Amino acid sequence: MKKTRLLSLSVCAALAGTLALTACSSGGGATDDGEKKLTFMFRGGPDEKTAYETAIKKFTADTGVKVDMIVTDADQYATKLQAAVAGNKVPDVFYIEQANLQSYVSSGVLADITEEVEASGVDLDNMWEYGVDSYRFDGELQGTPDGALYGLPKDVGPFAFGYNKTMLEANGIPLPDPDKPYTLDEFVQVTKQLTKDTDGDGALDQWGTGLNVQWNLQSLVWSNGGDWVNEDRTEVTVDTPEFAEALQWFADLTNVHGVTPSASEAATLDTYQRWMAGEIAFFPVGPWDVSVYNELDFDYDLIPWPAGETGESATWIGSLGIGVSNTTKLPEDAVKLVTYLSADAAAQQTLVDAGIQVPNLVDMAEEWAAAPDAEPANRKEFLDIVQDYGRAMPAAYTYGAQWYDELWTNIQPVIDGKQTAADYLAETQPKMQSLLDESNATAEQAAAGR
């Protein structure tokens, strides 16, 4: 009898122990020997991981705070972070996407770090306004300059346009003016001249361009005077003539003008590979591409995006933020890590040297752009985008991106020339509208629940 009780007791104890273990082990904190320890969850490729390891090693040396790094693949990150939140193991410091900021704020996961950042003496005026404002949220609108601060930018990602200088020179095309964008017609003319069969085997092997609708349509729509939503983000405006014209022009590049590789190839990575193989004249360039593109066999440089009706270039700026958990046991050190990664000159230098980003600090970035050995030579274009003509992605500041994704899901027939842009957009606008309504309703509910 005694034995039995003992046995069942030990089974219970073992089970309870497992439960207790899982419940207690959330986040970092002071370890037994009084050492401070933060957990930092982020994502990125091997280059990025190495760069961050170097930067963080210095942080530990300076402050004595140890940092446990949890790194994931880009597409695993959202799942893993959400699982960590659900399991009550929110990392002290972690990356946050613009589009997820509001739900993380309203769920009480992200801490308001406005005061701590102010107290830390970081000069926010020396940082990209766009980058900092992306993580401000006033309870109703995100991205406004007066909201509370829920994170600092890990980086800003201006999506620039580039051209294969070697190819243009070889074909006797005058190099484009870095200060004056092509009009759409000029762009078609130039790309037509560059699309040809160079080895005479009867098949095209050089193209003017090769764009991906999901990443390049924004620039055309905006520069044509269109947009995805109205100003207060309540109405989907993709069924306007400006929008339709831009999308049609995009599809016509392939189907009418024939200056890109065939339509189905645009859906794969192939145009990227062809650009790197030197078969494509004009192609987008992000700061994250620079380290790879600098190794290519041809020279390239940056120019403003071809402009539609408005005559003004436009493009998007990506960004990822670094936020602090609301439940961290070391809020001060967590904020210190955030400001260090985002705004410390030495840390920024490490990350910029790795060729993975544009400096977050304005003065440093200007120096970086003006460097005589800059490659690409006109890398100032990146800064112009951040300061001047870049915008946030359409879904960056809404509660979730489902309404936005809807546009891409069935767009292929337009790209293939089987459906007109205007028809497609008229068909899709109501679906996007109802999804946006839903997302706005959720945002309101969430705000009310706070």
Place this chain on the structure above:
Amino acid sequence: MTQTASISAPADKSRPAGPGPELTPEQRAKQANRRLHKSEHRWALAFVAPPVVGFLLFTVYPVVFAAYASLTSWNGLGPMTFVGLDNYTRLLSDEYFRTSLWNTFFYMIGIPIGLVLAMLLALALNRKIPGRTALRTIYYVPVISSLAAIAIVWQFAYNGDFGLVNQVLSWFGVQGPDWLANTATVKPALILMAIWKGLGYSMLLYLAAIQSVPSSLLEAAALDGANAFQRFRSITLPMVRPVTFFLIVTNIIAGSQIFTEINIMTPTGGPEFSSASIVWYIVRQAFRYQQMGYATAMSIVLGILVFVITVVQFRLNRRNSFSIE
């Protein structure tokens, strides 16, 4: 004691059990039996407890939790708001849910094809052909390889311009499509890969089953004048039936959860949502759009569907079951 119990057991059945104050000798014997084995019963309970507790904790609790979560509006982070059957009514009008469900069932076309191929392979490799161990191993390699790695390799193979598949087709003068970017070819392309991946496993099971078919039966049939095909159809095939049944059931359950290869090879759900499976759509709703409540409702529907299909299969199997006496 045990003897008494076993002897009294049939007697119990024949007697109508009625409430009576008088204990029959059998009942008294039973009680004594129970007392004697009390300690053993406790031990038995202690041994049974871990799996039962595990089952309650890791299966029943999550299912109940999911059932509740499916009735709420929940982003997976904050508190849940009870919304009744809203998520389920929303499902009915969600065209992407329907499409992904249809895609998922479409993928199952590969199951019978794979089983026929696996059976043929097993028959071939059951013969004494040179190098059969090597061949068996080769066919089994995809099974033990990481699905993610395989998906990436096949993604290269299916590439419209440089892919291996189209290169091979071009030898025969066929201009292959861009497999994964085309609504008409993306599902067949994924099915082909799934068949290739699962072939070795089914083959191995069939091989084992074929080898356990009593050779006396085959010999007897041969003496009676049955030719090879007749022997296969009337003896081997019925004898490996349990394996076929097992493979069909497990394949359908696994097939309804197809996700990894789709997520890797067509990260956006394919052109016009043509490759998205139900689990892919669930993951997207749950983690990209943070509609955890809605995603859970879809999972519940999927779970019920799989359950119903499996029950039907067991019923059918029982009706058709057959044995050689």
